[in-house]
Amino acid sequence: xxxxPFDSAKKCMGTVLKLQNGNYRLVVKGxxxxxxxxxxxxxxxATLKTQPLTDGECQxxxxxxxxxxxxxxRTIGIVYRDFEQWPPASAEMTxxxxxxxxxxxxxxxFFGVVGIQDPIRPGVPGAVRKAQKAGVTVRMVTGDNxxxxxxxxxxxxxxxxxxxxxxxxxxxxxxxxxxxxxxxRLQVLARSSPEDKRILVQRLKTLGEIVAVTGDGTxxxxxxxxxxxxxxxxxxxxxxxxxxxxxxxxxxxxxxITALMWGxxxxxxxxxxxxxxxxxxxxxxxLAFVTAIYSDEMKPVLTAxxxxxxxxxxxxxxxxxxxxxxxxxxxxxxxxxxxxxxxxATMWKQIMGQNVYKITVILALYFAGxxxxxxxLSDPDMQLELNTLIFNCFVWMQIFNxxxxxxxxxxxxxxxxxxxxxxxxxxxxxxxxxxxxxxxxGGRAFQIKPGGIDGTQWAISVVAGFVCIPWAILIRxxxxxxxxxxxxxxxxxxxxxxxxxxxxxxxxxxxFTFRRKEEEVKHERGVEEGAAPTIVIVGDGASAAAxxxxxxxxxx
Numbered sequence: 001x002x003x004x005p006f007d008s009a010k011k012c013m014g015t016v017l018k019l020q021n022g023n024y025r026l027v028v029k030g031x032x033x034x035x036x037x038x039x040x041x042x043x044x045x046a047t048l049k050t051q052p053l054t055d056g057e058c059q060x061x062x063x064x065x066x067x068x069x070x071x072x073x074r075t076i077g078i079v080y081r082d083f084e085q086w087p088p089a090s091a092e093m094t095x096x097x098x099x100x101x102x103x104x105x106x107x108x109x110f111f112g113v114v115g116i117q118d119p120i121r122p123g124v125p126g127a128v129r130k131a132q133k134a135g136v137t138v139r140m141v142t143g144d145n146x147x148x149x150x151x152x153x154x155x156x157x158x159x160x161x162x163x164x165x166x167x168x169x170x171x172x173x174x175x176x177x178x179x180x181x182x183x184x185r186l187q188v189l190a191r192s193s194p195e196d197k198r199i200l201v202q203r204l205k206t207l208g209e210i211v212a213v214t215g216d217g218t219x220x221x222x223x224x225x226x227x228x229x230x231x232x233x234x235x236x237x238x239x240x241x242x243x244x245x246x247x248x249x250x251x252x253x254x255x256x257i258t259a260l261m262w263g264x265x266x267x268x269x270x271x272x273x274x275x276x277x278x279x280x281x282x283x284x285x286x287l288a289f290v291t292a293i294y295s296d297e298m299k300p301v302l303t304a305x306x307x308x309x310x311x312x313x314x315x316x317x318x319x320x321x322x323x324x325x326x327x328x329x330x331x332x333x334x335x336x337x338x339x340x341x342x343x344x345a346t347m348w349k350q351i352m353g354q355n356v357y358k359i360t361v362i363l364a365l366y367f368a369g370x371x372x373x374x375x376x377l378s379d380p381d382m383q384l385e386l387n388t389l390i391f392n393c394f395v396w397m398q399i400f401n402x403x404x405x406x407x408x409x410x411x412x413x414x415x416x417x418x419x420x421x422x423x424x425x426x427x428x429x430x431x432x433x434x435x436x437x438x439x440x441x442g443g444r445a446f447q448i449k450p451g452g453i454d455g456t457q458w459a460i461s462v463v464a465g466f467v468c469i470p471w472a473i474l475i476r477x478x479x480x481x482x483x484x485x486x487x488x489x490x491x492x493x494x495x496x497x498x499x500x501x502x503x504x505x506x507x508x509x510x511x512f513t514f515r516r517k518e519e520e521v522k523h524e525r526g527v528e529e530g531a532a533p534t535i536v537i538v539g540d541g542a543s544a545a546a547x548x549x550x551x552x553x554x555x556x
Contacts (some may be wrong), residue, residue, distance in 0.1 A: 001086060004101040008193050008219055010034065011143060014101060016086060024086040026104060031191070032065045032077030032113045033145055039079055039110035050109050065113055069147030072155055073115035079108040125157045127254040132157075134260060134332035141189045141197050143219075149190035163187035168196040179203050197223035210336070214248075214256065216240055231256055257332075265327035267337075268408060272322040275347045276405040280314045280398055282351070283358045287394075291366055301366050303447045306391050309438065313398055313431055321402055321427040328417060346410060349483040353475035354404070354468065358397050361464050365390050381449070388439065388448040389457045395435050396465030402428065404472040410480070412473055 001024065002016040012030020019025055028035060041050045042057060068075045081104065092103035128138050140153045146167055153159035164185040171189055174182070183203065189196060197213070201223050204211045213220070213227035216236030221243040224230035232244035233251045241247055248255045284307060288300040302310070343351075369386050370377040377383050403414045406424075418424065440452040453461075 002099070006030075007101060008143070010102065010105065011191065012105075014104070018086075019082075024083045025080055026083065027078070027080045028105070028108065029076055029078050031143075031145060032075040033062065035077035035079045035108065036061055036065070036110060038105045039108045041107075042110045043080075045112060053110060061110065061113065065145075066147050068113070068115035069145055070151050071115070071117075072120075072148065072151040073117050074144055074148055076114045076116060078111045078114065080111060081108050120152070120155055121252065121254075123252065123254040125155070127257045128157045130257050130329075130332050131260070134257075135335040136260070139187055139189070139200075141192050141200060141223075143192060144190055146188075146190040149188050153188045159187050165190065168192035171196055172199065176203070180207065183207070194219040194222050198226050201226045212256070214253065215244075216251075231259075261327035261331055264331050265325065266323075268331075269323040269325065271342060271344075271347060271408050272325075272405045273319050274343060275351055275408070276318050276322060276398075276402060277314055278343070279351045279354045279358075279401060279405075280310065282355050283362075283394075284310060286355075286359055287362055287366075290363065294367075301362070301387060301390055302394065305446050306448075309446070310395065310398065313395070317427050317431055318402060318405075321424045322405060324423040325406065325417070325421050328420075344408070345480045345484050345487075347408060348487065349478065349480060350404065350472065350475055352483075352487075353478070354401055354472065357468065357471050358394070361397070362390055362394060365393065384447075385449045385453065385457075388453055389460065391446075391448060392435070392439055392453065392457070392461040393464045396461045397468050398465075399428065399431055399435070400465040400468040401472075404468060410476040412476060414469065414472070 001018050004014040006013040010030065011034050012028050014026050014028040017025045017027060036058065039053055042053045042061075043050050065075050065077075087099050088104070090103070092100040094100050131138050138158050140149060140156070140158050142149050142152075144152070146165055150159055150165050153165075159165065162185070164182055165188040166182070166186060168189065168191045171192070172195065179199075180203075183200075189200065197220065201211050201213060205226075205228065210229075211227045212229040212231060213223045214231040214233070215221075215224050216233035218237050218239045220232075220236075221239045224232060224240060224243040229246065230244035231246050231248055232240040234241075234247055234249045235251050246259065284302065288302060288307075291301040292298050365372075365386070369375065369389070370382070373386070373389075375382040375386055377386065406414050406418070407416075438446055439448065442448050443450040
């Protein structure tokens with residue numbers, strides 16, 4: 001006859017049935033302890049005979065509900081009420097003209113309570129433990145009663161000794177100051193409404209937390225939408241899916257941990273690539289600038305084609321090599337990173353340290369390589385051979401530095417997990433093969449020595465590149481705090497000088513621009529004031545002469 005949808009405030013729903021005797025029966029199911037409070041009678045399960053609900057019987061039912069709840073059973077109460085007509089004469093009407101469900105929830109007959117077990121998936125406790133190890137606080141927000149929620153949370157390892165369990169009505173009465181005080185300890189929020197979930201999410205965000213919410217029902221939509229990241233189950237409602245950012249196709253909480261691991265891995269991949277790219281860029285720019293100024297012909301030691309090859313290593317190959325490291329369980333051992341700079345102090349330390357080594361080696365070869373290796377640099381062939389050696393050293397230093405950039409912290413093992421990433425190994429092998437091919441047959445195209453270099457020069461190149469790895473170990477031993485102090489002490493004067501130069505250049509540019517515009521204005525005015533107009537007379541004979549005389553008189 002009629003159906004009342006689920007009321008999140010009353011935690012129940014109802015259906016109206018027409019009986020054979022012509023009466024109408026409202027059957028309600030919902031939160032057992034709430035419906036018990038609306039009941040005044042109880043019915044015998046076999047005969048359906050009703051009797052007043054005594055205090056003793058009410059206590060027995062309450063004990064049964066609590067006993068079910070402590071066994072992680074979700075309790076659902078079933079009550080009913082009979083009416084002689086529908087709609088009942090005592091029913092209140094809403095503004096929309098429909099029957100008020102709340103006005104019928106009184107003098108109900110309690111029929112029974114059902115305990116439903118929703119088994120926890122085997123991997124959930126382990127996933128919760130991993131999330132906690134990664135610095136993620138896991139909270140349970142549910143519509144179940146407090147005892148059931150606490151039992152399930154304990155089984156899932158969410159609730160721990162000293163944690164706080166609250167019910168929605170108590171939670172929503174708290175002020176903002178009280179919320180801020182209890183939120184660090186809050187682990188379970190039971191009998192919560194959609195508004196409670198939304199308030200919790202927004203308050204956590206206000207406190208600077210990054211909030212992820214999982215849900216599958218329509219009631220979860222406000223919280224899913226308010227969260228930084230919303231995870232909805234594939235079996236959930238369409239409203240929940242639309243409000244979420246990510247849909248868990250397998251409906252498994254452990255997939256969130258996988259997403260967390262990949263999120264950190266992607267962020268690490270970007271940082272690894274930036275660390276490598278900035279190192280190569282700074283080295284290449286300084287080398288090109290210094291050697292071009294020193295050269296009589298203003299030619300840098302690395303040619304344009306060679307720099308294109310280095311750029312290919314730096315951008316395409318390095319991105320593929322460093323971005324394909326799969327996440328491991330160890331990535332969960334570190335705490336979450338805040339909204340700090342993308343390039344950390346540890347990364348800058350490695351970048352600047354590698355630049356010092358690379359620039360020193362290349363400039364030493366460029367300026368003193370002839371004396372060290374016994375080359376007569378007045379001979380163009382010898383100069384070309386030295387330039388080929390410098391180019392090969394530069395590339396090999398980038399190859400070995402790719403290994404250094406597999407780590408962003410100060411730990412020493414740069415080869416950890418390398419055999420789980422065969423793409424990285426394949427790319428490094430490809431770069432080495434192509435570099436070898438370029439040296440031997442690149443000749444005219446890369447402006448290097450035809451036929452390549454000898455074994456001694458190859459050894460110098462590979463050793464110079466390999467030293468990047470032990471050099472990186474020494475850099476990692478240098479404390480980050482000391483580097484930050486040095487960077488600030490050096491960076492501030494450099495920044496001040498840079499700003500002064502930029503300001504001075506800007507002012508000089510404005511002065512010259514103003515003077516140029518002033519000269520243009522004077523020139524235009526001079527043309528307007530001093531230039532004689534030109535009049536062209538078209539005609540012949542006496543008529544043209546008369547027209548010219550008339551025009552001359554008019555100008556006077």
